[in-house]
Amino acid sequence: MATGTESTGFAIHPMDQFVVRPLFSDAPIQWYTVTNVTLWLAIAVLCVLALMVFGTNRRAMIPCRSQSLAELAYGMVYNMVEEVTGREGIKYFPYVMTLFLFVLFANLLGLIPASFTTTSHVAVTATLALIVFLSVTILGFVNKGPGFLKMFWVESAPLPVRPVLAVIELISYFVRPVSHSIRLAGNLMAGHAVLKVFAGFASMAIISPVAVGAVTAIYGLETLVAVVQAYVFTILTCVYLRDAVGENHH
Amino acid sequence: MEGDIALMGAYIGAGLAAIGCGAAGIGVGHIAGNFLSGALRNPSAAASQMANLFVGIAFAEALGIFAFLIALLLMFAV
Numbered sequence: 486m487a488t489g490t491e492s493t494g495f496a497i498h499p500m501d502q503f504v505v506r507p508l509f510s511d512a513p514i515q516w517y518t519v520t521n522v523t524l525w526l527a528i529a530v531l532c533v534l535a536l537m538v539f540g541t542n543r544r545a546m547i548p549c550r551s552q553s554l555a556e557l558a559y560g561m562v563y564n565m566v567e568e569v570t571g572r573e574g575i576k577y578f579p580y581v582m583t584l585f586l587f588v589l590f591a592n593l594l595g596l597i598p599a600s601f602t603t604t605s606h607v608a609v610t611a612t613l614a615l616i617v618f619l620s621v622t623i624l625g626f627v628n629k630g631p632g633f634l635k636m637f638w639v640e641s642a643p644l645p646v647r648p649v650l651a652v653i654e655l656i657s658y659f660v661r662p663v664s665h666s667i668r669l670a671g672n673l674m675a676g677h678a679v680l681k682v683f684a685g686f687a688s689m690a691i692i693s694p695v696a697v698g699a700v701t702a703i704y705g706l707e708t709l710v711a712v713v714q715a716y717v718f719t720i721l722t723c724v725y726l727r728d729a730v731g732e733n734h735h
Numbered sequence: 736m737e738g739d740i741a742l743m744g745a746y747i748g749a750g751l752a753a754i755g756c757g758a759a760g761i762g763v764g765h766i767a768g769n770f771l772s773g774a775l776r777n778p779s780a781a782a783s784q785m786a787n788l789f790v791g792i793a794f795a796e797a798l799g800i801f802a803f804l805i806a807l808l809l810m811f812a813v
Contacts, residue, residue: 500811565786568786569786664797664800664801667797667800667801667804668793668796668797668800671800671803671804672796672800674807675803713789716789717789717790717792717793720786720789720790720793721790721793724790
């Protein structure tokens, strides 16, 4: 609808940074095409690998920087799983840790100028959220059997209200992957679009100093948002996992 | 002409949807403010409640993100 750069008056269109482009040819994008999205997803995976390999290859008593970073992330996620999901959730810790590091690095790599923010695409985050949703549903039925459905039947409510609550709980259960994915993608996309809008203002001579200051400030805010959103994504995964593995205290 | 009116409606709708983002801001501010006032009363319990703080903020923010999504859809997809 907004047809292009000329209609908005911006030197840089704020949404241009999210365009998926094939890297090596101009052929239409197939599922196997190497695009900028797949390139930056691969770089995120390599960064996670590098952090863990360099963090653990020289296990020193006094840790070097990469080792303390890796230990910090490990300890934080481990405590989170133990605290939120409970003792039974510990066996799913590797998955949660993988998810956290991947989302964190994908977010942070998007902050490098001229890079591509993979997590700003709903296709990427929806994949992650759907994996969480499906595995929580399957694990719930595996661990609890049909008793998993008791989650929707709120025992603490008075009997006449329970069917209504069951419908609401059911809807909120199925909205989970939507909000889980849109939260991450929306936050990242909105933040990066705001950065580009202020970068567009920087080309206008009068407000250029203000715009450059604002871009710097927003960049700091975006760094915070990148870390917090990775944290939130992970902690919500733990909250959802609790329904599947923990005792029923919903 | 009809296309222009439809365009105007879409843009007005996007602006109205942006109200939802502000409302989510109110909600997040409530949570953070109440957390802070509780944390100042009992600082020793504050650190253990950080997870609940972030989960609460995330749930409140989700609806604002939905509103933002509707605005984006109206601007670029409809």
